[in-house]
Amino acid sequence: MSDSSEFRFLKACRGEPVDKTPVWFMRQAGRYMKVYRDLKEKHTFLEMCKAPELACEVTMQPLEVLDVDAAIIFADILLPLEPMGTGLEFSAGDGPVIPRPVKDKKAVENLRPVNAEEQLGFVGDAIRLVRKEIDGKVPLVGFAGAPFTLSSYMIEGGKSRDFTTTKLMMYEATDVWNLLMEKVCVMLVDYLKMQVNAGAQALQIFDSWVGCLSPHDYKTYIMPHLKGVFSELKKLGVPVINFSTGTSTMLDTVQQAGGDVLSFDWRIEIDEARKILGADQPVQGNLDPVTLFAPLPVIRERVHDILRRAGPKGHIFNLGHGILQHTPVEHVKAVAEMVHEFKYE
Ligand code: CP3
Numbered sequence: 001m002s003d004s005s006e007f008r009f010l011k012a013c014r015g016e017p018v019d020k021t022p023v024w025f026m027r028q029a030g031r032y033m034k035v036y037r038d039l040k041e042k043h044t045f046l047e048m049c050k051a052p053e054l055a056c057e058v059t060m061q062p063l064e065v066l067d068v069d070a071a072i073i074f075a076d077i078l079l080p081l082e083p084m085g086t087g088l089e090f091s092a093g094d095g096p097v098i099p100r101p102v103k104d105k106k107a108v109e110n111l112r113p114v115n116a117e118e119q120l121g122f123v124g125d126a127i128r129l130v131r132k133e134i135d136g137k138v139p140l141v142g143f144a145g146a147p148f149t150l151s152s153y154m155i156e157g158g159k160s161r162d163f164t165t166t167k168l169m170m171y172e173a174t175d176v177w178n179l180l181m182e183k184v185c186v187m188l189v190d191y192l193k194m195q196v197n198a199g200a201q202a203l204q205i206f207d208s209w210v211g212c213l214s215p216h217d218y219k220t221y222i223m224p225h226l227k228g229v230f231s232e233l234k235k236l237g238v239p240v241i242n243f244s245t246g247t248s249t250m251l252d253t254v255q256q257a258g259g260d261v262l263s264f265d266w267r268i269e270i271d272e273a274r275k276i277l278g279a280d281q282p283v284q285g286n287l288d289p290v291t292l293f294a295p296l297p298v299i300r301e302r303v304h305d306i307l308r309r310a311g312p313k314g315h316i317f318n319l320g321h322g323i324l325q326h327t328p329v330e331h332v333k334a335v336a337e338m339v340h341e342f343k344y345e
Pocket of ligand 1 (some may be wrong): 025026027028029030031040045072073075076077078090093094095096143160181206208321322
């Protein structure tokens with residue numbers, strides 16, 4: 001496609017009419033695909049992220065099989081933690097481990113500023129390779145973790161159940177929390193700018209765990225920082241998706257933080273969400289990833305229900321969270337087809 005503004009994914013991000021509702025999947029590259037598992041026999045996850053040729057190869061894997069309207073660069077939200085100085089490991093089965101978690105003022109002060117071009121340049125190189133490889137077929141999405149979700153890993157040292165240490169830093173050492181937020185936000189803006197300069201045509205901010213907060217705490221401890229990030233990103237001239245889970249009871253609050261598109265999970269029907277957000281707010285979602293394990297007629301009923309409720313404009317079909325590890329590839333493929341075949345009344 002010669003004029004990239006004509007991609008139906010980008011049009012839907014801007015709320016413009018589309019010929020078909022665009023569809024892509026969070027975690028569309030990964031372990032549910034045999035080609036990915038085969039490559040992973042030979043390389044660790046971090047090796048794949050850091051070698052642009054491998055990251056490019058993995059980014060392209062789902063595009064060979066699925067009729068999706070966007071690619072997402074193969075990377076991880078936690079990659080910036082290494083240059084910030086906390087370390088980062090992925091141990092088989094346990095998910096990410098941060099060897100030197102940030103628990104107090106001294107640790108936050110010691111976090112290093114990141115030069116994304118120099119220290120995370122492999123992500124930019126992978127983006128440039130994918131743009132060449134993809135040959136204008138679909139746009140490429142860049143991404144980063146949101147300040148809360150990223151900081152929660154830095155503070156807890158990995159995935160957390162109740163985020164006690166993170167919340168206690170907010171409540172007991174608000175100045176330390178704010179300093180951490182400032183450092184993370186500066187890094188995020190620089191990192192995302194680098195991705196857009198390298199060729200990312202849209203951005204998604206992953207706030208996977210922010211739904212653990214009350215609306216009050218979101219407004220008090222997150223909103224001011226997140227607003228700053230979204231207003232800086234606006235200057236980059238690409239659509240920005242504000243993704244979160246567990247936030248269906250505070251979508252209006254999340255909307256105030258910013259982002260051109262709001263992406264939320266399956267805990268609210270998409271038409272109910274649109275009533276809260278306003279008909280002009282582009283939205284993304286919101287199929288439960290577990291639905292992809294169901295028999296095809298059940299999946300079709302759920303997919304069509306979401307499309308009907310969302311309506312033909314300003315909707316990007318996606319899951320409410322990433323594809324799960326043992327998801328049948330054939331079902332993912334079928335969902336993309338179901339979305340594209342759907343006729344609105
Ligand atoms: O969506 C894509 O296809 C792009 C690639 C991508 C990955 N991680 C690759 C990955 C993206 C967008 C992410 C984002 C990410 N990473 C998030 C936000 C989205 C979400 O799911 O909430 C989070 C919280 C992380 C942190 C992270 N990375 C976790 C918790 C894990 C372990 C998860 C698990 O299922 O074990 C990772 C590892 C990871 N990131 C894998 C992949 C393909 C699995 C690595 C492997 O092959 O073992």
